[in-house]
Amino acid sequence: MNRRVLRRLVSNLMVGLMVVAVILAVLPLMFILINLILKGASSLSVEFFTKTPVPAGETGGGVVHAIVGTLMIVGLASVFGLPLGIGAGIYCAEYPASRLSTAARFVADVMNGTPSIVVGVFAWTWIVARQKHFSALAGSVALAMLMIPMVMRTTEELIKLVPHSLREAALALGYPRWRTSLSIVLRTALPGIVTGSLLAVARVAGETAPLLFTALGSQYLSFNIREPMAALPLTVFTYATGPYEEWHRYAWATALVLILVVFVLSIAARIATRRRFNVNA
């Protein structure tokens, strides 16, 4: 009898400890969001989204250069990375047993585990060191390298979810293989692939490390991808580690903008999948 009470006591105690763990885990994360809103929102203004920075010591100015920079760098990275990742993903799903598929899968896992700063060094030695100047292009290449394995694996997983009967029906109707793949299988899996791509875009949009010595950052609005360019995460880093109070305020506001961009992309992606596929992400 006594033993049974003890066992139940232990059980309840452990559940209590787990609740404590949940609180401890959620607390810092709650605080991050609260701090971002409290310290960042007050600096947001029309000027913040339309002006470039003013010299240190003056007030005013904005981060439009970083917003444009992030859009351009991430956009270009998507142009490089998405077709390659999706194409490789289709290959691995269409020819799953081929030796190349096994190799590509293995390599994608290795790339997924590669630290982003290492990819930055790679983009530096490949492009910046050869051209002898920093460029947004090198940053885009680095981000594309990070996107490819993510996009490839989600594409493959989602194509595998398409029922075999659909493919067989199309082939039985006399569709050639490429049309079956593109207009039947791929089309069925498309919402999921869009989700995977959006998530990959959201993830690389917040990356700072690969841009540090490729896109480098700048104080000016620029549309030239062969020159250094600002980006939201780089701006957060520069302002946060800088010496001025004013800069710190801007770091919080820029971080708030960055996190809104990332969250909107991620939430949009997840809602799209949940409705169409009912897959629990």
Next chain:
Amino acid sequence: MTSPVSPVVDAIGPAAPSRTLNRGTSSSADRFFRLVLTLAALAIPVLLGFLVFELYMGSRLAMGQFGFGFITDSIWDPVAEKFGAFPLIFGTLLSSLLALLIAVPLSLGVAVYITEFAPRVLRQPVAFVIELLAAIPSVVYGLWGIFVLIPFLKKFIFPLLRTLFGFLPFFQGPIYGPSMLAASTILAIMIMPFIMSVSREVLLAVPNSQREASLALGATRWEAVTSAIIPYARSGIFGAIILGLGRALGETMAVTMLIGNRHEIAASLFAPGYTMAAVIANEFSEAATDMHFSALAYVAFVLFVLTVLVNGAARLLIWRVAKGAAIGSKAL
């Protein structure tokens, strides 16, 4: 990806005599389709090979100069062009292991709670919030770490640790803000969502019969967790932890902003340290000599090899422990 054969012709293709004769072999459009996809798939290993090659070429100079001594030497002096990465490697390993020490019990507790104990209404929202937290960029954690976490730790947690455990060398000495312990704390917060979401998926994959069987034998719910559910999911949970370790090893921005960046190994966790990723982030754009660049590329090379080994070991262990039934391998 347009094909040379028009869709209309192709759709009626099987009726055409030439196509009937060709049945069984692929048409030229199919071959083109496969070629394009093959090129895309081929690009992945080629890119990785190129990455390794470029890292090797970049670090050749330092490799020739320092050899394997680079890993065991402790002097880092860009002016004298003497480089040794031991404190960096040590800092990377120590900060990651400390982060695991903090993050693993917490994230496993959360994962078990939301799969086994939490009210059903709470499960989906909590999982969703955790997914979002994994999406917060590293530089935002760094910003929060500098202005919120460090002041908090400095004021409350560090003095408390020093009073409680001051007899240990790890908790002695002056309290700086930026320190090994501060970096490990932010790392723990950052890797928690990853460990949580993978272990949650693994626990969800445990069949209900396991739970029901052990409860039917009279186990309390906690005993069901420790005797039936965790053992079944063990390999996947192990994979989740190693995945977290891999993340922690390569994490750059938040650590760079919080660790204090000093090329030294200190016994005290309150003292600043350095990691491989942080030194690259700090010094790469300011390096003046070829040897300095090369030494930093060498550091990147070592870091790359380390993460590949950790991820490879994780896969191997999971495969071994699981003995065929690879629970959670999909989540990885």
